[in-house]
Amino acid sequence: MKPSPAWSNIETDIRIVMSLIADVCRNMIGMRDPNGRGDAAAAALLGLPDLSGINGFVVEEAYDSFERRPDSEFLAKIDIEGTHFAHAARRCYDLVATRGPIEEIQYQDDRDDGLHWLWYFLSTIPTDSYGTDGDYSGIKHDPDSNLRLLHDLASARLTLAEYVDEVTRATASWEKEWRSRCVFTPRDISLLGDVNIRTVRNVMGPNGNKPIRTETMGGKASRPDLVWGDALDSIEWLSGRRGFQPGPLSPQWVDRRVPEIGSLRALGALPGLVTWINRTTTEELAARLSWPVERVRNWTRGNDIDPEQAHSIAVTAGLDGRAYADRVKALLA
Structure with a gap:
C-alpha cells in the first residue's frame, strides 16, 4: 500500500488551509470592518488572541519567500488541536498508517467520522488567496497532495474492508x-x-x-x-x-x-x-x-x-x- 504522508506534513497543510479560510472570513465580513469583526473571526478560527503583526492576508504569513516554503514558526502558532478538521484527518491517518487486521476495521464509523468529513473539508478549500495571485487549488485537486492522498488511501482501505465484510456475510x-x-x-x-x-x-x-x-x-x-x-x-x-x-x-x-x-x-x-x-x-x-x-x-x-x-x-x-x-x-x- 502506498505510504501515507507524514503526520507533520498533514498538520502543515491543515494549518495552511485554515489560513486560507481565515482570509475568507476577513474578506466576507470586510478586512477593514470598523468593528473589527473580520479580524476577530479570523483570529478565533486560528486560535490566536488577535491578528497583530499580520498586515495583509493570513496565508501570506504561512510561507517563507516566493518559493512557498512553509513558515514553520508562524504555522506553529495556528492551533489545530481539538478541531474537527484535525480529528477527521487523524482518524484517516491512523487507519492507513497503522495497518491492523482487516476484520477489525469499523468501516462505517471510519467513513462517518473521518473520511466523509475530510472530503467535506477538502471541498471547502479556497483555490486562491484573494488578491495575491496565489493558486492553492493543488491542495485539494492534486491527487498526490498530502490531504488528498490521505483521503484516497483511507477510502481504498475502507473499500477493501467493506468488501471482505460483505463477502463473509453474503446471502443468496x-x-x-x-x-x-x-x-x-x-x-x-x-x-x-x-x-x-x-x-x-x-x-x-x-x-x-x-x-x-x-x-x-x-x-x-x-x-x-x-x-x-x-x-x-x-x-x-x-x-x-x-x-x-x-x-x-x-x-x-x-x-x-x-x-x-x-x-x-x-x-x-x-x-x-x-x-x-x-x-x-x-x-x-x-x-x-x-x-x-x-x-x-x-x-x-x-x-x-x-x-x-x-x-x-x-x-x-x-x-x-x-x-x-x-x-x-x-x-x-
Whole structure:
C-alpha cells in the first residue's frame, strides 16, 4: 500500500488551509470592518488572541519567500488541536498508517467520522488567496497532495474492508447485486498496491483478456478511463504486487462466518480472499494443492465447485476444512 504522508506534513497543510479560510472570513465580513469583526473571526478560527503583526492576508504569513516554503514558526502558532478538521484527518491517518487486521476495521464509523468529513473539508478549500495571485487549488485537486492522498488511501482501505465484510456475510441475493462484482477504481488499486496508475490501467479491460475485468461507470456514455475493476480480479492481481500490504485477514475470523454464508459464489471466493490478502498468489495456492492455476481461479469465482475437494482447498488456504466443506455441501444440496 502506498505510504501515507507524514503526520507533520498533514498538520502543515491543515494549518495552511485554515489560513486560507481565515482570509475568507476577513474578506466576507470586510478586512477593514470598523468593528473589527473580520479580524476577530479570523483570529478565533486560528486560535490566536488577535491578528497583530499580520498586515495583509493570513496565508501570506504561512510561507517563507516566493518559493512557498512553509513558515514553520508562524504555522506553529495556528492551533489545530481539538478541531474537527484535525480529528477527521487523524482518524484517516491512523487507519492507513497503522495497518491492523482487516476484520477489525469499523468501516462505517471510519467513513462517518473521518473520511466523509475530510472530503467535506477538502471541498471547502479556497483555490486562491484573494488578491495575491496565489493558486492553492493543488491542495485539494492534486491527487498526490498530502490531504488528498490521505483521503484516497483511507477510502481504498475502507473499500477493501467493506468488501471482505460483505463477502463473509453474503446471502443468496448478494450474487445479484452489482456491488458483489465491482468496487475498486483504478486509483484504489494503484494505492493499495503502491503501483503506478498507468500500470493498473494496462491490466484492466472490459473483454476478459486482461487480468482485471472492468465495467464502465455510468454506462456506455461514460469516459473510458472511469471504470470499476472486478473485485476478485483486483485483489488477485494485487496479491502479486510487493506493495500490497493492506493488513492481515484472520482465517479464524472468516471461519466463524462460514456457517451463515448463503451464497455459493461468496463461499467459493473465501479461499482466494484469505490467501490473496495475506499475500499469497493464485499460482502459489495452486502449487500447494497440485491443481492447475485455472482450477483455483474458477473455484474462487464460484465455478465448478466440487464438494469432495472443498476440504482440501480450505485447509490449504488456512481455513477450517470441515466447516467449509459442510457449508459447500449444504449450499449444493
